[in-house]
Amino acid sequence: MPNDPITDTRDPLHPILHGTPELGRSLQPPVWAGITGLAAVILLAALAIPPLISRGKDQRPDGSQARPPTATAPATATAPAASMPPTGGASPHVGPSATVGGAPPVATPDRGTPRSAKGSSSPSRTTPPNANPPTRFTTVTVQAENPANSLSEGAIPVSCGTCDGGARVRYLGRITVYLNTNVAGTRTVTVTYELDGNRRVKVAVNNAAPTTFSLSGTDWKQPMTFSFAAPIPAGRTAITFYNDEGDCPDIDKVTVS
Missing domain, CATH: 1.20.5 (Single alpha-helices involved in coiled-coils or other helix-helix interfaces)
Structure with missing residues (x-):
């Protein structure tokens, strides 16, 4: 096939x-x-x-490079400068600062400190402090047996259980008590004594003419008092007790109030 x-x-x-x-x-x-x-x-x-596309957009027709636009900050409004105040006038008071787009600040006059009708400020009134406040008198008490006192003509201090300070001065001839006061004035002089019977005593303040007081008592252990008013100066004062005509009571203390 x-x-x-x-x-x-x-x-x-x-x-x-x-x-x-x-x-x-x-x-x-x-x-x-x-x-x-x-x-x-x-x-x-x-x-x-x-x-390449973006470069072509930024390039000018003549071949030069175009620059991007520069951003600029928005302009801000500034408040106008305050004018100088006239000589002798009140200084203007500038209100709040202006904001962007707002109205300029408004100057308001400063009214200052109110003055009196004559144009001068009212003086302040102050109460002057009291430079020398009053001093209250201080009560003074001196014991007769105080060693600072003057004892003469046989006067001697002796113990006394019922006397203020535990002693008194006996056998006056003469005793001069010295004391110091802070304010001058007429004061009350109170003398505490002991006596059994009746006797007299002469009192002289700062060598002034003496005043004679006739006193009596019932016990040599019973304190008694007599008082008189006398001008007492500020400072040291001497009060003399004696009796040139007889015996004196015993003296316990002297108080000036």
């Missing part, structure tokens, strides 16, 4: 499209290399084209 040339002839594209295992393995490396190169071209185009 004769051979059919058509059926016996093989398709020349079949090995290329379908190929044999050996032919397919030989075509795999070029295919992957082409795909990798195409991807690299796409990546480079994506990176290079946008800068």
Whole structure:
């Protein structure tokens, strides 16, 4: 039987499209290399084209580079400077500071310190403190047996259980009692004595004319008193007791009040 040339002839594209295992393995490396190169071209185009587009926008027709506009800060409103006040007048008082878009500040006059009708400020009144406040008189008591006193003409101190201070002065001839007062004036002088019977005593204040007192008592252990008024100066005072005509009572103490 004769051979059919058509059926016996093989398709020349079949090995290329379908190929044999050996032919397919030989075509795999070029295919992957082409795909990798195409991807690299796409990546480079994506990176290079946008800068070229933006550069074309910023470039002027003459080829020079256009600079982007510089942002400027908005202008702020400033308050007008306050005018100098006239000589001798009151200083103006500037109100709150102006804000952007607001009205300028308004100057308000300062009324200052109110003055009196004559144009001068009223002087302050202060009450001066009392430089010398009044001093109250202090009562003074001196014992007759005090060593600072003067005893003469036989007068001596003796013990006394009923006397103030535990002693008194007996056997007068003469005794001068010294005391100090803080305020001058007419004071009451009180003398405490002891006596059994009737006797007299003369009293002189600061060498003034003496005054004679007639005294009486019932016991040498019973304190008695007599008083008189006399001008007593501030400072030291001397009061003398004596009797140049007879015996004196015993003296216990002297009080000026």
